[in-house]
Amino acid sequence: MAKCKSVEFTIPSADGGRDGKLNWMMLSPCLYVGYVDIWSRYLPQCVFESPSLKSFDGTPIKINYCFRGRCEIMLNAGATTFVVGDELAVDYGTSCEGRQAFFYPTAEYEGIELVIFPSDTAEGEVYPYLGKELVKGLLDKFEGRNIPYINVPDARIRRCMEDFRDDILSRADERLIATDVYRLLLLLKELTFEVDKRRTFCTPSQVEIAKKTVEIITRDLSKRHSAGDLAAAFGVSESSLKNYCRAVFGKGYHDMIAEIRMRKAAELIIKGDESLCEIAEHVGYQSQSRFSKAFLKYHKVLPMEYKRRNFSAMI
Template sequence: MKIDDIIRKCIEMPGISIKRSDFSTELLLKEKEGKGSMTFFPLFPGVTIAYIFVNSPTWTAPNFREDSSIEKGPMLLNYCVTGRCEIILNNENFVYVKDGEISLTERFAQKQYVYPRRIYEGMEFFIDIDTLTAQSVWVQGEFDINFHKVVDRFCPDGATYISPATSEVEEILTKLWSLFDVSIPFSISQMKIYTLALFSLLQNQNDIPPSQACTFFTETQVDIAKRVEKIITSDLRQHHPAWELAAQFSVSETSLKNYFRGVFGQNISIYLREVRMKKAAELLATTKLSVAEISEQVGYSNQGKFAAVFKKQFGLSPLEYRRSKNLENG
């Protein structure tokens, strides 16, 4: 499937709009739960890079199924800069790509892209090998890059590969990431150079780190983790001990904590603390509630403890934070 077909199907989805320029195509997500953007830069026929910025728990994906089977798509290389992205494997188990990791697959997302932390920044490369072979023979010949070989090395038998990027790979990816804010068309030529260097490196790596896609979670385990997250964040004034939650789902406390950490990348207590502090910061910036009232709303009966945790999180006391926001807003 060509990138233009992918983009065309994406804009058929509710909440997705498109903005085109001479050098790029930007998909914009605007829904009740959040917003985001994916900016696509075509580099060569068959090679496109997308810069992704999402502040939403999900991004609904088009239906790429045909005859009830999952359509094999282009080779997708994803690099997570910040956040966490959920991937469903061929065996219907779930794995997660986090900061500094890459994934390679030929499999499209099912139903939606899921970002458990509600924030995601990264890059994705779309490699349509058929188009490359037909229209960009010189790219493969001149630079001695065989994209079929890359697929065979990292995704044998349709597997999904996930691993922290090696230092050499991360160096190239970091340079590519920095180009998003560089003036066009200079950045385009640099994107082309670094992209070719990236796939040449992947093709010729002597030692490929083992894939972490073997560390997976079942649909039931993921569902438990997500239901726990909804319970603990629905009313921040409430406190739910882990043993109580575990009993509710008829699993051990250790298993519950492992499921949650696997999906959200943090222990329950740390995750909840960050959610509470984020909500407190929002209330400080947008309401006239007292610090004591905000402290109570986010689950702290002790205002002093709340202030200490808040300052550790943001580097400012609650009142200092409110004053800084008031100054920013004029």
């Protein structure tokens, strides 16, 4: 049975936990599909420098499905939006390219990406897998559009994405992967690509304020920063700052900070260089009892039990 070319990257975790990975399968230089499972906010430079993923000339069709997490999409029109769990995004020339266009606000993301480079010179490689009319039909849907299509798909598309995940991870025969691609495009043919009026769009400055807020908070977690103080530093209202953070990170200001603190606490517990009292102070709790209560609320287990479980797992 034939096997298509595959490449895998290990992506270090943002909080010292388990590493993530990217698994790509290339059916041709202008048609490939990838499985993404990462615990990081950014992709490392090595992914973009890999000769295995050098792009075919032309504008790609990018089809993404998010199983879990949150991914930023920077639009050529100047705004930013986000794909979250159980959403499908289809794009043709409306979003930015390059490393700066890949940001995962919550430092976790699992999804599928299908990349197709439609081109007259590529017909011999692409269309035997897809059918020329399906590719053209998808391109026609972007006539006059300046934003990607993003919406919650139906159960059939969801099952198709699950098949992609299973087949990529098992390094299935290329004909099976091609069948998955063909099936997906047939399902996309039925979509009208109507605009999701509930979608949130942010300006670059709003996104930048939200990101800088997190940078300030994470720089020294032992310090407490009120939303009012940070908002004043950025010259915006407190409600605006909170709205920007919710739009970018998908959580309220206080929930976002609590998650950052608890993820760091878990990293430090696993690392084992500090006592629980020191870790509590490190992440901004003067009282160990309050720290334990917050840790239990987020991780569903007390710090000592979390430490014991991870120690046992390493033996």
